[in-house]
Amino acid sequence: MPAPVLEVRNVHKQFPGVKALEGVQFIVQRGEVHALLGENGAGKSTLLKILSGAQAADLGECLLDGLILDPADTPLARQRLGLVTIYQEFNLLPFMSVAENLYLGREPTRHGVIDWKRMRTDARATLLSLGLQVDPELEVRWLSVAQQQMIEIARAMTQSAKLIIMDEPTAALSSREVDVLHDVIRKLRARGVSLIYVTHRLQEVKQICDSFTVLRDGRYVTRGAVSDADVKDFVRLMVGRDVEFVKRPHGAPGNTVMSVSGIGTDRDPAGRHATPLHDVSLDVRAGEVLGFAGLVGAGRTELARILFGADRCDRGVLYLNGRELAPLQHPAQAIEAGLALVPEDRKQQGCFLEQSVSRNLTLPSLKRLALWRVFVNERRESEMVEHYRLALGIKMADAHVAIGTLSGGNQQKVLLARCMALNPKVLIVDEPTRGIDVGAKAEVHLLLCEMAARSTAVIVISSELPELMALCDRIVVFREGRVTGVVSAADANEAALMDLMAIAHPSHG
Amino acid sequence: MRGDVIAWLRRYGTTLFLVLLIVFFTSQNQRFISLRNLTNILTEGSIYGIIAVGMTFVILTAGVDLAVGSLLAFAGMAGATVAGLFGADVSFSWIVALSSAVLVGASAGYLQGKAVTWLRIPPFIVTLGGMTIWRGATLILHDGAPISGFDAAYRWWGTGTILHVPIPVALFALIAGAGYIVQRYTRYGRHVYAVGGNPEAARLNGLNVAAIVTSVYVIVGVLSGLAGFLQSARLGAAEATAGSGYELRVIASVVIGGASLSGGRGGVGGTIIGALLIGVLTNGLVIMHVSSYWQQVVIGLIIVAAVAFDTFAKARR
Numbered sequence: 001m002p003a004p005v006l007e008v009r010n011v012h013k014q015f016p017g018v019k020a021l022e023g024v025q026f027i028v029q030r031g032e033v034h035a036l037l038g039e040n041g042a043g044k045s046t047l048l049k050i051l052s053g054a055q056a057a058d059l060g061e062c063l064l065d066g067l068i069l070d071p072a073d074t075p076l077a078r079q080r081l082g083l084v085t086i087y088q089e090f091n092l093l094p095f096m097s098v099a100e101n102l103y104l105g106r107e108p109t110r111h112g113v114i115d116w117k118r119m120r121t122d123a124r125a126t127l128l129s130l131g132l133q134v135d136p137e138l139e140v141r142w143l144s145v146a147q148q149q150m151i152e153i154a155r156a157m158t159q160s161a162k163l164i165i166m167d168e169p170t171a172a173l174s175s176r177e178v179d180v181l182h183d184v185i186r187k188l189r190a191r192g193v194s195l196i197y198v199t200h201r202l203q204e205v206k207q208i209c210d211s212f213t214v215l216r217d218g219r220y221v222t223r224g225a226v227s228d229a230d231v232k233d234f235v236r237l238m239v240g241r242d243v244e245f246v247k248r249p250h251g252a253p254g255n256t257v258m259s260v261s262g263i264g265t266d267r268d269p270a271g272r273h274a275t276p277l278h279d280v281s282l283d284v285r286a287g288e289v290l291g292f293a294g295l296v297g298a299g300r301t302e303l304a305r306i307l308f309g310a311d312r313c314d315r316g317v318l319y320l321n322g323r324e325l326a327p328l329q330h331p332a333q334a335i336e337a338g339l340a341l342v343p344e345d346r347k348q349q350g351c352f353l354e355q356s357v358s359r360n361l362t363l364p365s366l367k368r369l370a371l372w373r374v375f376v377n378e379r380r381e382s383e384m385v386e387h388y389r390l391a392l393g394i395k396m397a398d399a400h401v402a403i404g405t406l407s408g409g410n411q412q413k414v415l416l417a418r419c420m421a422l423n424p425k426v427l428i429v430d431e432p433t434r435g436i437d438v439g440a441k442a443e444v445h446l447l448l449c450e451m452a453a454r455s456t457a458v459i460v461i462s463s464e465l466p467e468l469m470a471l472c473d474r475i476v477v478f479r480e481g482r483v484t485g486v487v488s489a490a491d492a493n494e495a496a497l498m499d500l501m502a503i504a505h506p507s508h509g
Numbered sequence: 510m511r512g513d514v515i516a517w518l519r520r521y522g523t524t525l526f527l528v529l530l531i532v533f534f535t536s537q538n539q540r541f542i543s544l545r546n547l548t549n550i551l552t553e554g555s556i557y558g559i560i561a562v563g564m565t566f567v568i569l570t571a572g573v574d575l576a577v578g579s580l581l582a583f584a585g586m587a588g589a590t591v592a593g594l595f596g597a598d599v600s601f602s603w604i605v606a607l608s609s610a611v612l613v614g615a616s617a618g619y620l621q622g623k624a625v626t627w628l629r630i631p632p633f634i635v636t637l638g639g640m641t642i643w644r645g646a647t648l649i650l651h652d653g654a655p656i657s658g659f660d661a662a663y664r665w666w667g668t669g670t671i672l673h674v675p676i677p678v679a680l681f682a683l684i685a686g687a688g689y690i691v692q693r694y695t696r697y698g699r700h701v702y703a704v705g706g707n708p709e710a711a712r713l714n715g716l717n718v719a720a721i722v723t724s725v726y727v728i729v730g731v732l733s734g735l736a737g738f739l740q741s742a743r744l745g746a747a748e749a750t751a752g753s754g755y756e757l758r759v760i761a762s763v764v765i766g767g768a769s770l771s772g773g774r775g776g777v778g779g780t781i782i783g784a785l786l787i788g789v790l791t792n793g794l795v796i797m798h799v800s801s802y803w804q805q806v807v808i809g810l811i812i813v814a815a816v817a818f819d820t821f822a823k824a825r826r
Contacts, residue, residue, distance in 0.1 A: 308713070310712070310713060330712075330715075330717070331712060331713050331714070331715045332715035332716070332717065334715070335714075335715040336715075341713060343710075343713055348707075348709060348710075349707075349709050349710055349713055350710055350713075351707070351710065352702075352703055352706035352707045352710060352711075352773065353706070353707070354706055354773055354774055355702060355703075355706050355773065359699065359702070359703075363699065363703055363711075363714050363716075364714045364715055366696045366699060367696065370695075370696050373696070374695050374696060374697075375694050375695055376694055376695065376696060376699065378694070418714075
């Protein structure tokens, strides 16, 4: 066997109070796509930070191409050695052109000034070699998330990267964009570039990766070939036991709680990214779990935000408990009417990251906890927080730590608890399990089922069809701002749903 | 262990520094610790301390108000002018002056708040404009000349005492206490923190973000108006130059007190320490015969050092 491009030997890393890594070994061969698997807290991020140079290991060594890496290297030094990390949050400058971003800090010069012509030609050549149709002179802020990610990859190529680390590259991509990304990854592999690939979508590991390493609780578990394992094996290795999506028993749904008809929005003149909706009508019943399926940009989140009064709606009627209303104007009205929303983007729209778990959890319920609706009763507040900590199994040092210090799964539980405390008639959850690990995912599912069992109408938006099929009574399928079908869970199968979701041709890798 | 020390210093460092300053100035000159001098420091500090309580709310929403010094002058001048309309020997002139000053402050604050929320102009720009506008309006009001000749009841608000405590100091204590309770124990206080921490999340939790942002400018406006009245009562004259440079002292008090200019973090407790620190420093340097030119340099250095330490401690977590 040829020498591996990367070898990690017996790495240890200790943080105050936590052993993040204990004797981890890790090998990536030349020209392979290697999946790094593990639950949140398994030590994946720490290992990646040690590789990228953001942190130093306490013990152990890393070899790139057989040469021991200096633990004191900065991320920049590692990049120069050909080890490039592409983070979830991109490091692009929005007001500079694609070409400028590609050669930032390494601009080609002639007579001491930037050689713009060569920069553009080189940029165009790099983009073309990856099969990307992007104008190198366009400012980066006009590109979609997927395109920006491609620019990051192209930048790695201009640095003649040997090993590229990708952390959750598909978290924000639509299925079609994922296909494009996978094509690019195959091109990189064909050129002998190696990749470390981190994803929560295990199906993807089967699609794109050659081999995998599993970490659990900061320890090395195993390394294997992807062709010899299936998704269930991955889950079992990550969790240490079998986890299945619990298929929810379907009860008899109750009365219609909320329905909308003829909801429509015009294209936003400000040019924001919202998909315009066309004549959307649907209803949701008490005790029912209703799924919203569709590709990214199909209009699911847009509808959820309109239902919740968070965005403007141009046409349509809303019925709440049989009463006809104009669509809600402000989330305050929605909360008053018995709606609750767990938004799509946990960090940007859900959490007050620097504030305590307690304050995050109780904010919309303070009215109930306050004397004369003014003075917050801190004793009753901490009782409420304690109640939900136990009920949901929220793991935290105490209720006064900042929510930003919790893991993604625990943050999501706090946001769910915030909604549950409102005792909503309709609960809307947008991508409730995005970026959280398998164990926490199952717990979130269980909570949603419990809410439905207590006759709350639950609306779940998810990009994972297996999740929707396990949870929901009915699934509403969206495509380009329209409802293309309502499928009852009993009849649902993945291929049929894909057909309703897909835009041009139904076939899908 | 070292992390604990840093966390402790981050929390109590400013208070520790304040105590050290008092010890140092006392060791240099016994007169510093005299009752008379301490009363002086507190009275001086109370005027901008009252405004700093309001400024804490503004900065918690990630805003800023540069107009407070000018508004202090404008409200003080407006109060004195309205009181003057009733003639000099009306014994209730202070009521008229006080209520007009507060009303002017509230209205000006409301206008600025609306400009921020409704016209969506950044607070820095709105209040930079306000700073010039209110100063100009003060000059227009009485042609740049001071108004004086207040009666004893009027002047009592600046120079009188209650149980040996100067009135401005008593008011500062009252307002700071109220501010602390509002921030810590009321729904409104929680809402201000939420809006400053993440406005989009605040809106999705049903908060009326625009109303809350407007309200903090009204609060700081009301307190600037009150401070304007107190200042005129203390000096015995409403002057067009009153409160110039106060905006910087006020903002410095809040920031030295640990508030973050990006919103969501800080509190009245820290602001009080910050205001006292600036008061002690200014007074102590005068007593040590340090020139007023150098005083400005020292205060500036301390503002930068306080924020630098905070950033450093945060990065070390």
